Amino acid sequence: MALLQHAPAVDRALFLNSSSSSTSFHQLMLQGPAFFPGHLHRRRVTFEVRAGASPISPKDCIVEGPGRRQALALGAITTCISLTYANSASFAAEVKKGFQSVVDQKDGYSFLYPFGWQEVIIEGQDKVLKDVIEPLESVSVYMVPTTKQDVRDFGPPQEVADTLIQKVLAPPSQKIKLVEAAEHDDDGRAYYTFEFIARAPNFTRHALGAISIGNGKFYTLTTGANERRWEKMKDKLQTVINSFKVFDVYGG
Structure with a gap:
């Protein structure tokens, strides 16, 4: 699979203000096509958070009082932080029949994917799941750093989507x-x-795609299928897109 030689154009067009301290968009894209991954690596264990957790508020994690009470509460604080992430993510990716959920508490995103898709490791991608029989049926997530606060800062939807597709999501x-x-x-x-x-x-x-900004990152999720199976798969793929959520990560 050819590398994305046009990635620098996107770097200039969309990510001019990205942080230089992290992996650049250019470097990330040179590792391989974001939308048509060509290199499969070892499988990775995934962690899922099921919907239905009891709501927990950050105020429930506040510990008052000096000395021994505070020391004993450190474990409870850690638990509260973990449960807060889990609760936010469970609401963000409410599991529907026939789907499974991915909740990344470290990077702050969640989405659903069709039951039976398998995770594969692809260099440059944060998460990739695909059908083992129909390889064009997949979903992938990748991120690049940005100083922008809102996806609208990059321009209107059609302009941003067209640039992303032409320069990043498909080979030239x-x-x-x-x-x-x-x-x-x-x-x-x-x-x-x-x-x-x-x-x-x-x-x-x-294919379908979704993009957003949060936690100092530009998130891109893409999913799709072979055109001959589009009518059969489009509702499922739309569910994947609709389920994609970015949530704030605290203390990361």
């Missing part, structure tokens, strides 16, 4: 068509979602 050899792009707000955070078609000489992939 493929013919790309942006079907639509839209914006929505969830819990005060802006998300861009988009649909596109990528045509290669030997296959056509119909």
Whole structure:
């Protein structure tokens, strides 16, 4: 699979203000295509948080009083922090029948994926799951640092989606068509979602994507299927996109 030689253009167009102290967008993209991963590595154990946890408020974690009471409460504070993350994530990725959840408490995102998809390790990607029989049916998440606070700071949905697709999500050899792009707000955070078609000489992939900003990172989730299976898979893939949530990580 060819590397994304046009990644520097996206670096300039979308991530000019990204932090230079972390892996740059350019360096990340040179490791391989974000949307059509070509290198499968060893499987990784995943951790899931199931929906239905009892709500817990940060105020429940406040410990008052000096001396021994505070010392004894340190373990409780740690537990509270963990449960707070779990509770936020469980609401962000409410499990539906036929789906499983991914909750990344360290990086601050969650989403659902169809039951049966398997996780694979792909260099440059934070999370990738795919169908073992239909390899074009997959979902992937990757992140790059940014100093922007809102995805809207990069421009309108169609402009940002088109740049991302053309320069990052597909090799330059493929013919790309942006079907639509839209914006929505969830819990005060802006998300861009988009649909596109990528045509290669030997296959056509119909795909959906979602992007947002949080925790000093630009998050991108993409999912899709072979065009011949689009009608069968589109509702499931839309569920994946709709479930994608970015949540604040504290103390990371």
